[in-house]
Amino acid sequence: MVEGLLKRFGDVTAVELVSFNVHKKELFGCLGPTRAGKTTTINTLTGLAHPDAGRIWIGGIECMSSPEDAQYVVEVVMDESNLYRGPTGFENQFFYPAVREMRQSDRRHRQRQP
Known part of the structure; x- marks a missing residue:
């Protein structure tokens, strides 16, 4: 809210x-x-x-x-691509959570959620 x-x-x-x-x-x-x-x-x-x-x-x-x-x-x-060009789309999903120090198991769980 x-x-x-x-x-x-x-x-x-x-x-x-x-x-x-x-x-x-x-x-x-x-x-x-x-x-x-x-x-x-x-x-x-x-x-x-x-x-x-x-x-x-x-x-x-x-x-x-x-x-x-x-x-x-x-x-x-966002309306423009903010992905890094080298990694795949799937790999890009891990970048910002890793920077924020999110545990790997939490990142994988979030990616599976609809």
């Missing part, structure tokens, strides 16, 4: 008081024109950007107080 999300860059408000819910087994998409705040919203959900105001809960985890735990429950597919 996202509640009252606000993100500014200097005098520019990138995301203004956004609120939404995504329930278990739902897919969520972010659509809008250029500079609408889509990427900034996703970056706050993944911990790449810190919101100026608002609250984010993912899988029962309050992201501002436990950002490291929240990273393990968010998966993002």
